[in-house]
Structures are given as structure tokens and as C-alpha cells.
Amino acid sequence: DAMTFQPLHWGIYRRLEDVTTWLLFFNELAKLGFSPQLLIHDGHYGIPIATSKYFPEITHQRCLVHMVRNVHKDIGITPKAPLAKQLQSLIYQLVKVQTSEDRVAWEIELHTYLEAFSVAESAGAPRTKAFLSLHTVLTNAYKRGELFAFLAHPGLPNNTNAIESQNKILRESLGRHRGMTLKQREAFVAWRLLFKSTDDLAVIRAHYKG
Numbered sequence: 001d002a003m004t005f006q007p008l009h010w011g012i013y014r015r016l017e018d019v020t021t022w023l024l025f026f027n028e029l030a031k032l033g034f035s036p037q038l039l040i041h042d043g044h045y046g047i048p049i050a051t052s053k054y055f056p057e058i059t060h061q062r063c064l065v066h067m068v069r070n071v072h073k074d075i076g077i078t079p080k081a082p083l084a085k086q087l088q089s090l091i092y093q094l095v096k097v098q099t100s101e102d103r104v105a106w107e108i109e110l111h112t113y114l115e116a117f118s119v120a121e122s123a124g125a126p127r128t129k130a131f132l133s134l135h136t137v138l139t140n141a142y143k144r145g146e147l148f149a150f151l152a153h154p155g156l157p158n159n160t161n162a163i164e165s166q167n168k169i170l171r172e173s174l175g176r177h178r179g180m181t182l183k184q185r186e187a188f189v190a191w192r193l194l195f196k197s198t199d200d201l202a203v204i205r206a207h208y209k210g
Contacts, residue, residue: 022050
């Protein structure tokens with residue numbers, strides 16, 4: 001939950017993260033009676049596909065911290081090409097947007113960048129595949145209204161830091177118990193999340209009996 005930072009539901013799937021994984025997860029969420037209105041996520045391609053099936057009216061907010069990480073991954077910390085530098089600066093500024101006025105100022109910078117991109121495209125300037133990928137991710141997220149949904153919903157974070165911190169704790173805990181079997185690791189994660197989500201002894205006993 002983005003407001004309470006408590007786990008609402010979790011799933012353990014013996015497969016890599018893909019569309020099927022997210023279809024399974026959101027199907028379970030729907031069966032449990034949840035009807036989320038807002039979703040903050042890292043932009044995995046399977047998430048919008050799955051939510052369009054089970055929660056078509058949901059509002060998406062992209063994690064802006066993940067957007068910054070994508071910059072480092074795709075074009076590095078110190079890009080040399082002027083257009084890449086402009087794109088990097090534009091994405092860095094995303095995390096500083098806190099008000100509607102900030103958004104307007106950012107959008108002005110976006111249009112300036114898009115004009116420069118159009119000129120470079122017309123001139124046939126060379127661009128790397130990674131740069132084009134980052135450009136597409138940013139512009140598509142903007143067109144879909146996924147960058148600033150948090151501004152219309154006070155209290156909604158613009159990042160997934162809360163869940164990422166829990167994931168880090170789980171990874172570190174599992175790393176300290178490398179001798180566990182896969183089944184034991186799954187049970188460990190389930191119990192850790194259960195105790196994080198509730199202190200209701202009745203709920204805990206029911207889970208234990210199950």
C-alpha cells in the first residue's frame with residue numbers, strides 16, 4: 001500500500017518476471033477483492049498488459065528513481081553527445097518536480113529537447129540504440145500520463161523506494177541463509193511479509209494452519 005507501506009498481497013513464482021507473472025499476480029489480486037485505483041511501478045512491460053485485463057481503469061505512476069537509473073544504464077553518467085546530455089538533464093529534473101509549476105517548467109524543457117531531437121533526426125545524426133530506447137521510454141511514459149500522476153493525488157509517492165527497501169532486506173536475509181532449500185526460502189519470504197503486513201494473531205495462526 002503506497003500510503004501505509006504495508007504489503008497487501010505477494011506471490012512467489014518459480015519463473016522469471018514476464019507478462020505471465022504479472023497476469024498471475026493481478027488475477028490473484030482481483031480474486032481477493034482488491035480494486036486498486038493507483039499503481040506505482042518500475043515500468044516492466046508486463047504490468048500495463050496485465051492491469052489492462054484486470055484493472056483497466058487504474059492510474060499508472062512510473063517510478064522516477066527507476067527512470068534516473070535507466071539513464072545510467074543506457075547512456076552512462078557522463079554522456080558526450082549534446083543531445084544525450086540534454087536527455088540526461090531532462091530525466092534528472094524529473095525527481096525535482098514537486099508542484100504543478102515545476103511540471104510546467106519541466107514540460108518547457110521537454111519541448112526544447114524534442115525540438116532538438118527533431119532537428120537531429122532530420123539531419124540524420126547518429127544515435128545509439130540505448131539512447132533511442134531511453135528517449136522512447138521517457139516520451140511514451142509522458143504521453144500516457146505516467147510521470148506526474150502523483151501530483152493529482154496528494155500523499156502518493158513518485159517512486160517505489162518503500163518496496164525496494166523491503167526487497168533489499170529480503171535479499172540480504174536470504175543471502176545470510178544460503179543453505180535453505182528453495183521451499184524453505186519461499187516459506188521464509190512468505191513469513192517475513194506476513195509479519196510485515198499484520199500483527200493480528202488470528203491471521204497469523206490461520207496462515208500457520210494453512
